[in-house]
Amino acid sequence: MGLRELQGYASFFMTIFLVVMLYGYIVYLYRSEKKGEKDYEKLGKIALDDELDSTPVNTSDPLPSDEKEQNR
Amino acid sequence: MQSNAALEYDYSVAKLFTYTTILFGFLGMTIGTLIASQMAFPELNYLLGEYGTFSRLRPLHTNIVIYGFTLSGIWATFYYSAQRVLKVSMAESKFLMFMGKFHFWLYFFGALAAVVSLLLGITQSKEYAQLEWPFDIVIVLIWVSWGIGMFGLIGIRREKALYISMWYYIACFLGIAMLYLFNNMAVPTYFTSGGLGSIMHSVSMYSGTNDALVQWWFGHNAVAFGFTVPIVAMIYYFLPKESGQAVYSYKLSLLSFWGLMFIYLWAGSHHLLWSTVPDWMQTMGSIFSVVLILPSWGSAINMLLTMKGEWNQLTENPLIKFMVLASTFYMLSTLEGPIQAIKSVNAIAHFTDWIPGHVHDGVLGWVVFMIMAALYHMAPRMFKREIYSKKMMEAQFWLQTTAVVLYFTSMWIAGITQGMMWRAVDEYGNLMYSFIDTVEVLHPYYAIRALAGVLYLTGFLMFAFNMIKTMTSSRQLTEEPQFRSPMA
Numbered sequence: 204m205g206l207r208e209l210q211g212y213a214s215f216f217m218t219i220f221l222v223v224m225l226y227g228y229i230v231y232l233y234r235s236e237k238k239g240e241k242d243y244e245k246l247g248k249i250a251l252d253d254e255l256d257s258t259p260v261n262t263s264d265p266l267p268s269d270e271k272e273q274n275r
Numbered sequence: 276m277q278s279n280a281a282l283e284y285d286y287s288v289a290k291l292f293t294y295t296t297i298l299f300g301f302l303g304m305t306i307g308t309l310i311a312s313q314m315a316f317p318e319l320n321y322l323l324g325e326y327g328t329f330s331r332l333r334p335l336h337t338n339i340v341i342y343g344f345t346l347s348g349i350w351a352t353f354y355y356s357a358q359r360v361l362k363v364s365m366a367e368s369k370f371l372m373f374m375g376k377f378h379f380w381l382y383f384f385g386a387l388a389a390v391v392s393l394l395l396g397i398t399q400s401k402e403y404a405q406l407e408w409p410f411d412i413v414i415v416l417i418w419v420s421w422g423i424g425m426f427g428l429i430g431i432r433r434e435k436a437l438y439i440s441m442w443y444y445i446a447c448f449l450g451i452a453m454l455y456l457f458n459n460m461a462v463p464t465y466f467t468s469g470g471l472g473s474i475m476h477s478v479s480m481y482s483g484t485n486d487a488l489v490q491w492w493f494g495h496n497a498v499a500f501g502f503t504v505p506i507v508a509m510i511y512y513f514l515p516k517e518s519g520q521a522v523y524s525y526k527l528s529l530l531s532f533w534g535l536m537f538i539y540l541w542a543g544s545h546h547l548l549w550s551t552v553p554d555w556m557q558t559m560g561s562i563f564s565v566v567l568i569l570p571s572w573g574s575a576i577n578m579l580l581t582m583k584g585e586w587n588q589l590t591e592n593p594l595i596k597f598m599v600l601a602s603t604f605y606m607l608s609t610l611e612g613p614i615q616a617i618k619s620v621n622a623i624a625h626f627t628d629w630i631p632g633h634v635h636d637g638v639l640g641w642v643v644f645m646i647m648a649a650l651y652h653m654a655p656r657m658f659k660r661e662i663y664s665k666k667m668m669e670a671q672f673w674l675q676t677t678a679v680v681l682y683f684t685s686m687w688i689a690g691i692t693q694g695m696m697w698r699a700v701d702e703y704g705n706l707m708y709s710f711i712d713t714v715e716v717l718h719p720y721y722a723i724r725a726l727a728g729v730l731y732l733t734g735f736l737m738f739a740f741n742m743i744k745t746m747t748s749s750r751q752l753t754e755e756p757q758f759r760s761p762m763a
Contacts, residue, residue, distance in 0.1 A: 211555045214541075221537050228533060232526045243529065247521035249438040250512050251758075253359035255282055261436040 284358045285366040286657040288375035292351035293650055293657070295383060297739045299343030300643070302390075304735050306336040308728035315721035326394055334405045335393045340638070341403065341501060343386055348646035349505040350378070350421065353444055355653050356512045357425065360440060361432035371427045378420040385413040399477050401490055403497050404458050408477045411459045418455070422448055439528045443508030446536060450500030458493035484551045488544065495543030502642050504535070506605075507574050509649045514578055514598045517652050518588055519758035523580035527573055534570030538563050545616035549625060557618070564616035571609035578602040593668040594760055597648035600676060604640025608633060623698070628717070629690025636683040639675070639731060647738050654745045655760050659752050662762035663744035667737055675734035681727035689720035 235241045249260045313319045313329045320328050354375060358364055365372050389410050392398075398405040406414070425448060429437070437445075460480040464472025479486050515522050522528055544552060544560030579602060582588065588595045611633050615624045624630065651668070655661055662668070696716065699707040750763060 207553055211553070214555075214559060218541075225533060225537055229530055232529065236526070243525045244521075245525075246436050246438065247515065247525045249360050249434060249436065250440070250515045251519065251521055253362065253516070255284055255362060255364055257362070259362055259434040261434070 282364050282366065284355075284364050285372065286355060286653075288365065288372075288379055289351050289354040289653065290657055291376075291379045291383075292347045292354060293653065293742075295379075295386075296344055296347040296351050296646065296650060297742060299339050299347055299386070300735055301739060303336055303339035303344050304728075304732045306332050306339065308725070308732045310336055311721070311728040312725040315718060315725045325396070331394065331396060334398060334402075335390065337403060338393060338405060339390060341497070342389070345501060345642060345646070346382075348649070349444075349447065349501075349509075350382075351653070352509050352513075352646070352649045353421075353425070353505075355657070356440060356509075357428055357444065360434065360438035360512065361428055362434040363428060363432050365428070368427065368431060371424055371431075374420055374424045374427065378417060378424055381413065381420065382417045385410065385417060388413075397475065399459075399461055399479070401458070401479065403494050404455075404490070407475060408459070408461055408463065409475075411455075411461075414455065418448070418452055422452070438512070439522070439525065439532065440508040440512040442529075442532055443504050443511065446532070447500050447505040447508070450496060450504065450540075454493045454496050454500065458489055487547055487550065488552055488556075491546040492540075492543040495546055496540060498637075499535075499539040499542075502638060503539070503571075503605075506601075506642050506645050507535075509645050510574075510578055510598060510602060513645075513649045513652050514581055514595075514602075517592070517594050517598070517648075517758060517760060518582060518585055520581050520583075520585055523577050523583060527577045531570045531573030531577065534573065535567075538567045538570060542567055542616070545621070548616070548618055548621045561616050561618055561621075565613045568609060568613050572606060575602050575606040575609070588759075592759060593665060593672055593762075594648055594651055596672055597644050597651070600672075601641050601644035601648065604636055604644065604679070608637035608641060611636065623694035624690060625694075627690035627693040627697075628686045628720070629694070632683045632686025632690055635686070636679060639679045639682060643735075644675070647735075650742065651738075652760050654742060655752060655762075656755055658746045658749075659755075660745055660749040661752055662760055663741050663749045665762040667741050668762065671734045671737040671741070674737070675731050678727045678730035678734065681723055681730070685720040685723035685727065689717045689724075692716060692720075 232243065236243060245260060252258075252260065309319065310329050310332050313332075325331060354365070365375060389406055392407065392410065393405060397407055399407055425444065429441070461477035462480060463474050463477045465474045466472075467478065479489075481489050511522060511528060542560055542563040544556050545564045546560075548557050548560065550557075579599065582595070582599065589599055614620055615629065615633060651662060693713050696708045696713045697706075701707055752761065
């Protein structure tokens with residue numbers, strides 16, 4: 204097997220790997236929201252409520268603080 | 276860090292980049308209109324001696340609109356919107372303020388010197404990467420200063436979650452940094468020829484097919500990370516903010532982001548279909564280009580759905596019109612590109628006028644429309660005055676939309692005619708047409724394109740006039756508008 208052929212196979216399997224990762228990410232997004240662990244949609248408000256003195260929509264974890272308490 | 280009511284967002288760097296967006300937009304589009312006219316009327320090549328020829332002006336046009344106008348627009352919107360979505364003012368850090376201004380002035384003088392160098396014919400002859408190595412070093416410094424500014428702002432943010440626009444700006448920064456470094460690996464000919472060559476003139480460290488592959492990996496992704504990613508960043512902030520509607524699906528925006536990152540990087544080899552690169556690589560370029568429709572349409576549809584239930588705004592607010600049309604042209608050109616990347620279609624399309632036709636429905640309809648809309652939105656907030664004239668904005672919209680349609684339809688017809696004529700053979704297998712036959716047939720379409728250029732440039736002048744009047748003599752605002760931009 205020459206180098207060129209090897210590169211071809213490497214590219215193919217890398218593609219498959221990344222496709223699996225991407226679909227895994229989709230499942231993760233929807234599942235974590237369904238379970239109530241995360242709320243991604245509220246992050247959309249960051250663009251609307253963007254005054255310097257307005258309350259930040261979130262911390263690094265997109266989970267509302269009241270839900271955080273409930274999940275504990 | 277505590278919130279301070281007296282503190283305000285600082286737009287001084289955003290304003291500076293707004294001025295250069297207008298300046299370079301005018302310069303780049305004027306040259307574009309001139310070279311489009313030269314294609315139709317070749318006598319126009321002899322207006323300014325060697326400095327006015329198509330070959331000298333074409334790289335000047337592409338470099339000014341990409342690295343002058345678009346980059347300025349990206350940075351103007353970045354220094355405006357990043358503060359807002361991160362809820363932190365640049366005025367809070369003297370260091371970041373200094374870096375922002377340093378970034379601007381280094382860029383401004385670097386860009387002016389680059390324009391002069393291209394006008395003098397100093398080039399390393401790689402498309403969209405013509406600038407010689409001293410400029411490459413300056414560009415790296417400009418890029419690093421942007422990076423320091425960006426990650427510095429992120430470092431002191433109050434809003435802990437990074438809004439989707441920030442992801443796109445970060446991708447623009449990282450993507451171009453990587454691509455630019457690899458594609459511009461070059462050695463001055465002085466060192467490769469034992470002292471005979473020139474210190475100023477360099478040649479690529481790659482050769483032959485490898486050079487072509489690296490070049491188009493860069494070239495196509497300059498489109499990805501310069502014309503797509505940061506413009507998507509803009510629409511994700513400015514459309515929701517102007518319309519008062521949160522983005523339709525935040526999850527879809529995340530998904531489209533990672534899809535785009537994953538797929539775009541490997542589509543560049545579609546520029547080398549039917550060339551000497553390995554066959555599997557050409558096929559991979561084709562497939563990735565077709566799959567690219569999904570994340571591109573993911574973002575565009577997300578934007579259109581953001582307007583759900585609020586479509587009345589389309590008729591009431593010309594700014595929404597600009598952004599919805601931009602999104603629609605994004606859909607059109609991201610469908611057209613993959614079609615051109617299908618091998619059998621590419622056999623006709625390659626090297627024809629259909630390609631600049633495709634590029635321009637993307638840049639004129641999507642990139643420029645979005646940047647202008649963003650600057651219109653920013654103006655009342657930055658200058659604390661309402662937009663000077665709504666009527667002029669409406670007229671500009673229709674003038675430029677007509678121009679884009681004239682541009683791409685004429686180039687579709689010209690390109691396909693050209694491709695068919697090049698391939699036509701008689702019953703003995705001889706070519707039926709010589710090159711000049713195609714030029715004669717294409718003349719009317721080239722004339723239509725030149726007219727489209729004149730219309731689009733006129734529209735841009737209206738935009739510039741409207742912006743300058745907004746900055747200087749429009750009615751003053753007492754408080755910042757929350758969503759819809761006020762206009763007279």
